[in-house]
């Protein structure tokens with residue numbers, strides 16, 4: 001036992017010494033390893049056909065799951081709440097360096113991004129052994145997606161949120177970089193580019209969510225006002241990207257509507273256009289449950305503040321640490337989106353409505 005710890009310590013020390021260049025080397029090795037695995041798979045397939053002429057060789061998806069990775073698809077998933085990205089580090093603003101640090105941390109600690117929309121539909125396309133994580137940005141600030149002109153050419157500001165995401169997308173293709181941007185009446189400033197930006201985001205795998213027209217507290221609004229607040233922003237987005245369905249909502253100030261008006265938040269109509277909301281985001285202060293967990297309330301999902309200022313031990317790094325030292329259980333994917341694998345001790349929390357026609361794999 002002691003030897004094992006020493007070995008781990010030695011490896012850690014080595015990793016610390018070689019720093020970030022080692023991170024890149026590791027990445028390309030991982031890529032190579034994956035190619036090798038694929039080659040082996042192809043070879044295996046080519047050797048088989050004689051025995052399986054009828055094509056009736058069906059691999060058992062449950063037997064294929066590697067339990068040594070301790071998959072736990074009832075573990076927690078963080079929905080990170082960002083706002084601005086800019087020069088100064090503030091409670092509601094990350095500097096470009098800090099955002100890069102966050103992404104690097106997630107990448108190096110076996111997180112892979114998924115979209116909020118996929119989470120709400122129970123679609124988890126995360127590699128085996130990895131933990132899904134969801135990034136959200138409120139308020140549609142220009143520093144989330146800023147276009148600048150360089151030598152007469154329009155380019156994405158490399159230090160705005162989208163610029164930093166694209167940098168990581170290139171560096172780590174398997175990281176599945178994506179985010180949801182929750183906008184108000186004027187998405188990302190620069191009105192002359194709104195159409196360009198919204199189309200670009202959707203074409204490049206990002207999502208747009210609703211953050212209401214006036215950013216008022218929903219608790220003070222009635223059903224009709226709520227429909228106007230949500231419906232008008234939906235209509236603005238639709239005027240630029242007519243084929244895109246806005247399905248998610250971030251509550252301004254984390255303020256929930258009165259119970260009697262929740263239905264207006266989830267479904268409504270404004271000036272001839274209908275909307276349907278499948279996921280509603282609160283403001284704080286803890287990781288969300290798995291989408292397959294009976295405790296998940298899609299009309300009021302927890303988020304974690306993506307900040308290191310004034311977070312009261314409830315910031316993103318506090319929870320990263322809790323996941324690391326196993327004081328909280330993180331979602332660990334089994335690698336197959338059609339199978340939900342859970343440890344037996346969580347069985348009673350499995351929400352079969354969300355599992356749907358996926359296979360369930362329970363192990364002890």
Ligand SMILES: [Zn+2]
Pocket residue numbers: 138139211215252253
């Ligand atoms: Zn806001």
